[in-house]
Ligand SMILES: CCCCCCCCCC/C=C\CCC/C=C/C(=O)SCCNC(=O)CCNC(=O)[C@H](O)C(C)(C)COP(=O)(O)OP(=O)(O)OC[C@H]1O[C@@H](n2cnc3c(N)ncnc32)[C@H](O)[C@@H]1OP(=O)(O)O
C-alpha cells in the first residue's frame with residue numbers, strides 16, 4: 135500500500151530518540167544537516183536517477199557517468215557549494231567516476247608532495263577542473279611493491295627535463311582510475327635516474343592528453359583496461375593503461391617537497407622523511423575506513439528492514455508468521471554487523487583526528503607520529519574493508535532469495551565495494567606493515583623506548599603477561615575495563631609470541647616470511663583492540679539524547695563480545711580467559727541481542743540513508759517491499775515484449791521439430 139509505513143510498529147518500539155542518534159552517527163549537528171540536505175538534493179534530481187544503471191552496456195554506462203559527473207560539477211557551481219558540500223554531493227551521486235580520483239588523489243598528491251610554487255601553479259587549474267588528473271602508481275608488474283616500479287624518469291642535463299619511459303611491458307601503468315579515457319594529467323610514480331644512478335620512486339606531474347582535442351600527446355599510449363567484476367559496479371570507472379615512449383616533461387614537474395633535483399642535476403633530500411612520497415595513500419586509507427562504515431551501514435539497513443518485513447513459519451491458528459528478524463540465528467548474524475557499522479564509524483572519526491594531527495605536526499617539522507599514522511591507517515583500512523565486504527555478502531544471504539535480485543541493491547553494493555580490500559594496498563600486505571610496526575615496538579622495549587599511542591599497552595608487558603580475567607558472571611563482560619584488559623592481553627601475548635619466535639631466526643627477514651600467517655593474526659588482534667578501545671572512548675564522552683548512550687553501550691558490548699566469541703581460540707590459547715568465561719561472554723551476547731531487537735529498525739533509521747542512496751526495494755524506508763518488487767520485475771527489458779528476441783530464430787524450430795517427430 136502506497137503511503138503506508140509498514141515498519142511503523144517497529145519504529146514505535148524504539149527505546150531511544152532516533153533524531154539524536156542521527157546526529158551521533160553523522161558526527162555533529164552540522165554534519166547531519168549538511169548530509170541530510172545534500173542527500174535529498176541529489177535524490178530529487180532526475181539526472182542522478184540510478185535505478186537503470188545495472189541494465190546499461192559499458193559504453194552507455196560510461197556516458198551516463200560522464201553526464202552525472204558533469205551535472206554534479208554544474209550543480210556544485212550553481213549552488214556555490216563549499217568543499218565539504220561538494221564532496222557529499224559526489225558521494226550521494228553514488229557512481230564511481232573519474233572525479234573521485236581527481237579530487238581524492240590527484241589534488242591531495244599535489245598538496246602533500248608539491249612545493250608551494252608547484253601548488254600555486256597546478257592547484258588553481260585542478261580546482262577549476264581546467265585540468266583533470268589521476269594517480270598513476272600501479273603497473274602491470276607491480277602494485278604492492280612500490281619500490282619495484284619500473285617506469286623511469288631520467289634527468290636530461292642539456293634540456294633541463296625528465297624523460298619518462300616505460301622500458302618493459304610490465305612497466306605499463308595499469309589500474310589508475312580516470313586514466314583510461316578522461317584524465318588530461320596524472321601524478322606518475324617513476325624511478326628517478328640521474329647520471330645512471332637510481333634514486334628510487336618519486337612523483338611527477340605529466341600531461342597525457344591535449345587540452346584542445348583530448349588526443350594523447352606524442353609518445354603516449356593510453357586506454358581502458360577492460361570490464362571488471364559485476365555489471366555496473368566499478369565499470370563506470372575508466373581504469374586505465376598508460377605507456378610512455380621517451381616523453382619529456384620540464385624539471386619543475388617533479389613533485390619536490392620531499393626531495394629536489396637542481397638545474398645542475400644534483401639530488402637534494404630535504405629534512406622531510408622519504409615516506410611522505412606515500413602520503414596520499416595514508417590520506418585515502420583514512421577516508422576508506424570511514425567509507426567502510428557507510429558501505430556496511432547500507433547493507434545492514436537493507437537487511438534489517440527486510441528482516442522485519444519478511445515472515446516465514448510459525449503461524450498458529452491463522453496468525454501472522456514469524457518475522458525473520460525474530461529468529462535468534464538471524465540476530466546473531468545481523469546484529470554484530472550493525473554494531474560493526476557503528477564501531478567503524480567511531481574508529482573512522484578517531485582516525486580522521488589522528489590524520490589531521492599528524493598533518494599539523496608535519497607542517498611544524500615534527501615527524502614523530504608518522505609511523506603510527508601509517509600503521510593505524512593501514513591496519514584499520516585492512517580490518518574494516520574486509521569486514522564490510524564480507525558483511526555485505528552476509529546481508530545478501532540474510533535477505534534470502536530476494537537478496538540476489540539486482541533490485542535488492544546488494545549485488546551492486548557488493549560488486550562495487552569488494553575492490554576496497556585490494557586498492558590502496560592489499561589487505562594482507564597492509565596487515566604485514568602493522569606487524570612490522572608491532573615487532574619494532576617490542577624490539578625497542580628493552581632499550582627503554584616507551585611505546586606510545588596505540589602500542590602503549592605493550593609497555594605494560596609484564597602486567598599483561600600475568601593477566602587472568604576475573605569475570606565470574608555474564609554481566610561482568612559489560613564492564614569496559616574488563617573487555618579492554620582482555621583484548622590488550624590477547625593482542626600483547628600474540629605479538630610477544632611472534633617476537634619470541636622471530637628471535638629464533640638468524641635472519642629476521644627469513645623469520646618474518648616464515649611466521650607471516652601468525653603475524654597477520656597478531657596484527658588483526660591489535661587492530662581489533664584499537665576499534666574496541668575507540669568505541670569505549672567514544673562512550674566516555676557526553677552523548678546527549680534520550681536513551682542514545684544506552685543503545686551505543688549495547689552495540690559496543692556486542693561488537694567486543696562477538697569478536698571474543700569469534701576469536702575464542704586466541705583468547706583461550708593465550709590463557710587470557712577460561713572456557714567458562716568464554717561461555718559467559720556468549721551468554722551475555724545472547725541477552726544483548728534481545729536488547730537490540732526492539733531498537734533495530736530505529737538504529738538503522740539513524741543512518742539517515744535516503745531511498746535513492748540505498749537503491750534497494752528490500753530496504754525501502756516504508757517497508758512496502760512486495761508490491762514494489764512485483765512492479766519492478768515488469769520493468770526489466772526482457773519483459774518489454776511477450777515473446778523474446780531470438781525465440782523465433784532458435785527455440786521455435788526446436789519445438790516444431792519435436793512436434794514433427796511426435797507426428798511421425
Ligand atoms: C577531498 C575529496 C575526497 C574525495 C574522496 C576520495 C575517495 C576516497 C575513496 C576511495 C575510493 C576509491 C579509490 C580507489 C583508488 C585506488 C587507488 C590506488 O589503489 S593507488 C595505489 C595504492 N597502492 C598501494 O597501496 C601499494 C601498497 N604498497 C605500499 O604502500 C608500500 O609500498 C608498502 C608499505 C607495502 C611497502 O613497504 P616496504 O617496507 O616494502 O617499503 P619501503 O621501503 O617503501 O618502506 C620502508 C619504511 O617506510 C614505512 N612506510 C611504508 N609506507 C608508508 C606510508 N604510507 N607512510 C609512512 N611510512 C610508510 C614502512 O613502515 C617502513 O618503515 P620502517 O620504520 O623503516 O620499518
Ligand SMILES: Cc1cc2nc3c(=O)[nH]c(=O)nc-3n(C[C@H](O)[C@H](O)[C@H](O)COP(=O)(O)OP(=O)(O)OC[C@H]3O[C@@H](n4cnc5c(N)ncnc54)[C@H](O)[C@@H]3O)c2cc1C
Pocket residue numbers: 235269270271272275276277278279308309310311368373553556557558559560561562563566650
Ligand atoms: C578497482 C581498483 C582501482 C584501483 N585504482 C588505482 C589507482 O587509481 N591508481 C593506482 O596506482 N592503482 C590503482 N589500483 C591498483 C591497486 O592499488 C593494486 O591493485 C593494489 O595495491 C594491490 O597490488 P597488486 O595488484 O600488485 O596485488 P599483488 O601484490 O600482486 O597481490 C596478489 C596477492 O599476493 C599477495 N601478496 C603480495 N605481496 C605479498 C607479501 N609481501 N606477503 C604476502 N602476500 C603478498 C597479496 O596478499 C595477494 O593475495 C586499483 C586497483 C583496483 C582493483
